[in-house]
Amino acid sequence: MALVSFKNTILHNLVSKPKTRRAEKEYPVGTRGHVENDMDLCVLCGLCSIKCPTHAITVDKAAKTWSIMPMSCIQCRCCVDNCPKKSLSMGLRFQEPGEEKITKTFKLSEKAIAAQEALMKAAKERAAAAAAAKAAQAAQGGAAPAPAKAPAQAAPAKPAETDK
Ligand code: SF4
Numbered sequence: 001m002a003l004v005s006f007k008n009t010i011l012h013n014l015v016s017k018p019k020t021r022r023a024e025k026e027y028p029v030g031t032r033g034h035v036e037n038d039m040d041l042c043v044l045c046g047l048c049s050i051k052c053p054t055h056a057i058t059v060d061k062a063a064k065t066w067s068i069m070p071m072s073c074i075q076c077r078c079c080v081d082n083c084p085k086k087s088l089s090m091g092l093r094f095q096e097p098g099e100e101k102i103t104k105t106f107k108l109s110e111k112a113i114a115a116q117e118a119l120m121k122a123a124k125e126r127a128a129a130a131a132a133a134k135a136a137q138a139a140q141g142g143a144a145p146a147p148a149k150a151p152a153q154a155a156p157a158k159p160a161e162t163d164k
Pocket residue numbers: 037041042043044045046047048049059066082083084085086087088
């Protein structure tokens with residue numbers, strides 16, 4: 001009898017759907033997700049690090065890196081909402097589980113580094129041009145001529161008084 005029951009169980013399991021769910025690749029609707037940074041857009045301004053209530057984010061401008069401690073993050077979205085370059089977002093894909101409190105570090109992309117260097121170079125060139133123009137003006141005789149004053153308007157003529 002037990003053998004028949006066992007056989008039935010085997011047959012049932014062979015034709016029925018699995019009772020377990022496949023591992024999902026995306027978080028269910030309504031989940032906040034985890035913080036992701038597009039290192040092509042980030043300018044390492046550090047605002048996300050300042051705004052983070054749990055100090056989960058670190059920005060190292062010298063090393064051109066942005067780091068996050070995922071286990072310290074409480075998914076409040078504060079960093080995402082305050083990022084001026086919109087490089088942060090709440091990713092909805094599952095991440096590798098882990099037991100240790102790791103820090104994930106991302107380096108600024110070559111594209112972002114090149115863009116920043118171009119901006120700094122342009123700013124330096126503008127500053128140098130402004131300084132040169134100022135020096136040339138000083139050499140020519142001091143301050144720039146004051147803008148011409150508008151001619152004073154003549155007072156309206158009074159009507160001639162008549163003796164009564
Ligand atoms: S992620 Fe946004 S707020 Fe944070 S350093 Fe980069 S640009 Fe600034």
